[in-house]
Amino acid sequence: MSGNAAIGEAAIRAGCQCYFGYPITPQNELTEYMALHLSRRPGCTFIQAESEISAINMVYGASVAGVRAMTSSSSPGISLKQEGISYLAACELPAVIVNMSRGGPGLGSISAAQSDYYQSTRGGGHGDYRTIVLAPSSVQELADFTHRAFELSDKYLVPVIILGDGMIGQMMEPVEFKHEAPAVLPIRSRSLRGAKDRPSRIIKTFTSNPAELEEINWSLYRRYQLIEKEETTAETYMTDDARLIVVAFGIAARIAKGAIKSARDNGMKVGLFRPITLWPFPSKKLLELVKVTHHFLDFEMNMGQMIDDVHLSLGDKATISFYGRPGGVIATPSEVLRVITRLYHQKGLDTKK
Amino acid sequence: MKTVYTRPKSLKKRVFHYCPGCGHSIAHRLICEVIDEMGIQDKTVGVPPPGCAVFAYHYFDVDMAESAHGRGAAVATGLKRANPEAIVFTYQGDGDLAAIGTAETIHAANRGEKITAIFINNAVYGMTGGQMAPTTLQQMVTTTTPYGRDAKLEGYPIRISEMIALTKGAVYIERVAVNSPAHIIKAKKAIRKAFQAQIDGLGYALVEILSPCPTNWKMTPVESWKWVDEVMAKEFPLGVIKDITGDKNAD
């Protein structure tokens, strides 16, 4: 299946009851998949909203009503959703937001890029908040992470962003779905469906008392600490004896793996560290690798965004180089291999014992 | 001894933070009376706006979910589609519904979302201190039209209800006022009809309520109530703008 379609199928199997979206390249296949497969499922809703802003607010409404709801878009549309995401985070409402990112800034390009890392991990909207960010790098991971996104979102009552890109969205790969669609998911307990046999309930974020808001902020951050402890995920690939470790996420990690395989064939000891949760960023796991080597190459398809987190994680314990391709230009494995090779020799890694 | 009037059950006993003579207070009370009479308190979910009525949840004893500015119609759409048994109403001001929320409003109406919209039109942005609203009248002085609203620079007061009426999904739209006993009685009937349209599953229903804002109009309450008749209602005529509930019921 294509990546976009795999997300749709996985969402339906995860019990997503409401999908609200708006057309934007390169994720339209996902919106269309939901139109075809979700809209006629009993009890389910598909709406092509009038804008991305409207869509995220419909997600908010559905989440208030206690059901699993999802929206998707690409970079410029995700910019529009930031206010809504801030509200979801503030009200502790689960929601899944899929970003199949493309080149930016501005209207940009329709080709895959990774320049929404800051937007996703720094809480792109206003206020102090975080969203869990999952970065898949294959169609199978798109399917698996979609299911995980709904689970995490409900478990911690935080919005979850799936940060894909135009390439894995459009790629066709075999995929195995590990879950059947649940018949009916229970309604979440803290929801608004009419105050029958209980006092009326309010879901809000505004307060005229800053001290009240301060306590809400502290409470959110205590939860974020728990998420950091329990859910941080990363993959290491050939790092045990690596003299140079590439740090990359999503599609860039896929490209890097190809380059690393060739590098190994050429006798270079290179490995890959792949963050899977971009927030919470796997700083501790990355820091452990300085026992193996002090040389890291941050490779991203942007002007350098994740590299900030790499610096924050490693401090002065490592030499961090950067290679980036912005704008939706897809780097090739051979190009990345050239960069690795040059760096390997420049740093004298070929002559080390 | 018969009780002629007493506080509705679904209106919490709490001093309104609204100004003396403000239309919000009357509107809140009428909506609660309708909710009580229709027996829907335990099914109702309300969506208040940012604005003076941001604290509407202090008064309506029903489930309420805050919405971002202008997005009430979208939030209500999500609420109603996810839980069609609920009676969902939005309570929105003139900026919320007719400026920042124009797209959401028109498209919710166009889709015939089975929600009830209560639209409080007081021709200014009240909570933020009296700036121009889309419904500000010509020559009206506000803090952002200090020389009076000039159509050449600032456009005209917008009749959003008439525009919404053009969508096929809107089934019932009426403009009322709450500035006299007769008008208040009519307003309540309209509100009831708008909730009934949702209960009957007919489509989008809207009641626009011309509401006095003595503070930002710089008038006494009594003067402001008169101004609604003498000036506002001339620009925004009272009455039924659209009503196809009869045909829809027949369908």
Add this chain to the structure above:
Amino acid sequence: MNGNVKIDSELCKGCYICIEFCPKKVIAPYNKVNAAGYVPVAPSNMGECTGCGICALVCAEVAIEVYRE
């Protein structure tokens, strides 16, 4: 005449709309200030009250209850 009104002077905000619309003029400003600093209204000359309910209808603060024999 057989009507009676009860006015909660702490809810009243002294807008005087009820006075404006009362057909029998049986409501008048009170002779003191309430806790919020408003001069509330109070029943006056209740003998003339018909219990028509117009005052409660126009009272924004839901401060008035109306009774009739």
